[in-house]
Amino acid sequence: MIVDLEQFVAKNSSFWDELAALLARIEQNPDKPFTLAEAEKLHYLYQRAVSGLGRISGLPPSNELRRYLEALVARAHVELHDARRRGTPFRPLAWFFGVFPRTFRRHFRAFLIASLVTLLGALFGGFALAVDDTAKDTLLPFSHLLGDPKERVLAEEAGDVQDEGRGTFASFLFQNNLSVSIRTLAFGLFWGIGSVLLLFYNGVILGAVCFDYVRAGEGVFLAGWLLPHGATEIPSILIAGQAGILLGRAIIGWADETPLVERLRSLAPDLVTLIGGVGVLLVCAALVESFLSQHHAPVLPYAAKIAFGVVELIALGAFLGMSGRQRGLPGRRWGYGK
Numbered sequence: 001m002i003v004d005l006e007q008f009v010a011k012n013s014s015f016w017d018e019l020a021a022l023l024a025r026i027e028q029n030p031d032k033p034f035t036l037a038e039a040e041k042l043h044y045l046y047q048r049a050v051s052g053l054g055r056i057s058g059l060p061p062s063n064e065l066r067r068y069l070e071a072l073v074a075r076a077h078v079e080l081h082d083a084r085r086r087g088t089p090f091r092p093l094a095w096f097f098g099v100f101p102r103t104f105r106r107h108f109r110a111f112l113i114a115s116l117v118t119l120l121g122a123l124f125g126g127f128a129l130a131v132d133d134t135a136k137d138t139l140l141p142f143s144h145l146l147g148d149p150k151e152r153v154l155a156e157e158a159g160d161v162q163d164e165g166r167g168t169f170a171s172f173l174f175q176n177n178l179s180v181s182i183r184t185l186a187f188g189l190f191w192g193i194g195s196v197l198l199l200f201y202n203g204v205i206l207g208a209v210c211f212d213y214v215r216a217g218e219g220v221f222l223a224g225w226l227l228p229h230g231a232t233e234i235p236s237i238l239i240a241g242q243a244g245i246l247l248g249r250a251i252i253g254w255a256d257e258t259p260l261v262e263r264l265r266s267l268a269p270d271l272v273t274l275i276g277g278v279g280v281l282l283v284c285a286a287l288v289e290s291f292l293s294q295h296h297a298p299v300l301p302y303a304a305k306i307a308f309g310v311v312e313l314i315a316l317g318a319f320l321g322m323s324g325r326q327r328g329l330p331g332r333r334w335g336y337g338k
Contacts, residue, residue, distance in 0.1 A: 121203020192248020
């Protein structure tokens with residue numbers, strides 16, 4: 001319930017008026033498809049109106065403000081979800097370079113939470129291995145990571161890398177990483193706890209591996225091995241965790257009186273966008289891991305591989321932070337989307 005109704009109306013009326021004006025323009029030209037800017041603006045204003053309606057749900061049904069917002073939300077809902085009347089053609093490039101990074105930025109706080117959970121897991125994994133070296137058998141699920149790092153480096157550098165079958169290997173890597181990402185998102189159904197646990201576990205593995213190789217004096221090999229594909233793969237898992245945390249938050253509905261079904265319906269496009277973007281990034285990561293990361297010195301100098309990974313990481317950060325910025329669009333918000 002709103003304590004100061006006048007202040008609430010003064011703060012939000014401009015957004016309601018803008019939504020009403022946008023709906024009027026759309027209704028006057030029902031056969032005209034949405035532009036990308038109109039679709040995103042409509043979705044943003046609709047979410048604000050739904051949130052406002054939830055905050056005044058304690059007012060009687062006959063209240064003029066409540067009736068106005070209910071009608072406004074209903075009109076926007078029809079325009080957003082009635083695909084038979086209106087369809088915006090899907091433009092993959094516009095979606096990936098515009099919608100995806102804006103959606104990422106809009107929920108940046110959830111990404112920070114996912115990153116922090118993974119970092120805590122990495123610290124725990126490194127600490128556990130430092131305290132008890134036998135913990136490696138428990139912490140690391142992959143057999144090729146259980147041996148002595150120095151022996152593995154010698155074997156890798158002495159072996160001849162064959163390019164045959166690299167395409168199949170890339171497909172396997174993509175399938176595996178996408179499966180992990182989808183599970184990380186889907187486990188958000190358990191109030192976000194499942195996503196947090198998976199992120200922490202992935203961090204434990206990463207931290208244990210890094211500590212093991214750095215302790216053995218193979219930090220350069222580690223960077224040259226992980227950076228080229230990890231610069232894309234690890235952020236992709238974090239974005240999947242970001243989506244899982246958002247899903248868990250929507251299910252819990254902290255201080256949000258909007259019905260659960262409506263909260264999930266409003267969040268669904270963002271979840272699809274985030275996991276779709278993760279899929280594209282993981283294709284790149286799989287190709288790099290298959291065709292570049294597995295080549296070690298003297299075939300490829302570690303300095304060149306590390307430089308490639310650093311440039312890739314900077315480019316990804318610039319893409320997620322800057323791509324798709326347009327004046328007047330709500331995608332420049334950095335919170336949970338309120």
